[in-house]
Amino acid sequence: MTETLGGILHVMALPFLACLILAGIHAYLGLHVIEREVIFVDLALAQIAALGSSLALIFGYGFDSPHAYWLSLGFTLLGAAIFSFTRFRRQIIPQEAMIGIVYAVSAALLILILSRSGEGDEQIRQSLVGNILLVSKGEVWKIFGIYSAVGLFHYFFREKFFLISRNPEEAFKNGLNVRLWDFMFYASFGFVVTSSVKIAGVLLVFSFLIVPSACAMLFSDKLRTRLMLGWMIGFLASVCGMAVSYYLDFPTGASVVCVFGLILAASGFIKAVLRK
């Protein structure tokens, strides 16, 4: 049968490309997220973006309308503002707490809004679950464009971004406008995450964000090495996840997430062996 190679290429090529693009940007952003200890910030931002699109329904616009898109973007920026304005030099409420609260309240508000709008429940749920298997060519190009732009932006200002993530105290001392750069970080991050969640779902996006950096941390302190390792891990998980999903006929996103889990376990094992 010609179906083995032809079949896997036909069915899995686009999801695989989408995974690679996701791996590229999220392995990088994950470094920041782990340094900042704001692990679940992507969930909170995705949830607040979903809240934004649900508001469009209340005003009688469709879920796919530009209004819904701009509202969700606006809400993402609002989330970014909340997270940058609740970070202080001496923190009273931990950032993780703020993230959890933003997540819970926006999820609850979404339920309230949907109960009034009476529709869109399925689309909103879909926008948080995603199905990477069914990603379209247009969507792949779209995320490629958006993530390249965000990547370039971060590349130009990499020193500022890494300084506020790794050593905020020094950034404050140097007189850097930490709040502004925090906002820039969360805004660009939110922009990326909300697009990713729509096509890949919160589980997969979370894994792409956290697992590569977490594995890489085991082996190196250097950012550059961590990033390289992170990209390789993201790539490996995508390849294996696609293969598992295709040959065992499992849902694609969940397969990749489980492969990520295995990779982290294997990394821990390798680390333990290396130590001896």
Added chain:
Amino acid sequence: MFSKIRDLVFITAFPLVVIGSSLFADTAPLYAAEKLNVVTTTTLFKDLVKEIGGDKIEVKHVASPKFNIHFIQPKPTDVRNVANADLFVFTGLDLEAWVDPLLEAAGKPSLFRGGERNVDLSTGVRLLKVPTGALSRSMGDLHLFGNPHYIMSPENLKIAANTLLEKLKTVDPANASYYDEREKDFTSRLDKKIDEWKQLCAHCKGKEVISYHDDFEYAADFLEIKAEQFIEPKPGIPPTPKHLEFLEGYVKERGVRAIVIPTYYPKDAAEGLARRVGSKVVTICQNVGEMPGTDNIFSLFDYDFAQISGALK
């Protein structure tokens, strides 16, 4: 360390290029079969295709019968099956919201909505609850074109069988008379069954049931039962306290005897209401194979109508 990394990058980049370039190559059908390959969304349509297509077709379905048809996550096999399909059969309207991305992923334009190998079985069906006047999106989840659960009326099954027949004849004219004959046979068996079902539920005429979702409307229309109140205040929205309170009063006042609920919805709201007002909860199936003993279209409706008939006795 870094030279090793560079090697790895090279090794890994190779399959990437191969896969990437395949994206831009036009995808031909993976293999040709002698039988007509048909993919349906539901198991009910699969059985219908078997009835009309007989041994001239090979049929596969996407949605497992035990899941809510609104929320299906297609898997790689589904994409592959659709890519290999000669016909794609589905409910149409907005019942299967996942269909368009699935068809697009399979990448065969002739199977897309409106394509010559796409079989939209809602064609020619008289729809209930079509929004009139200015289209308001606040009227209900998913149902902008009217209630899409039309297949729950056996009368509409006849229309669907005819739509399918015409499509099969166009795509495979060599077997046209074979399909014609099978459709005639199916319809005559269905007609007999329709009489039987109507008789079985004759005593239900004019009575009322509460339905969980609006998927019972067509069956109710067929049996001339009233099913105007739903446990969901709006399709897709779980019940609120006020709405349950309203239903309780409504059921008591009218003496409604049965609450109809599909197998895959949470039963607690329906059962709670039934307990408080002393009516029965009736579970109905919409897919072939959803419950034991519902392994074809006829036994599926046998099951459902027996449930209704029993509850309203």
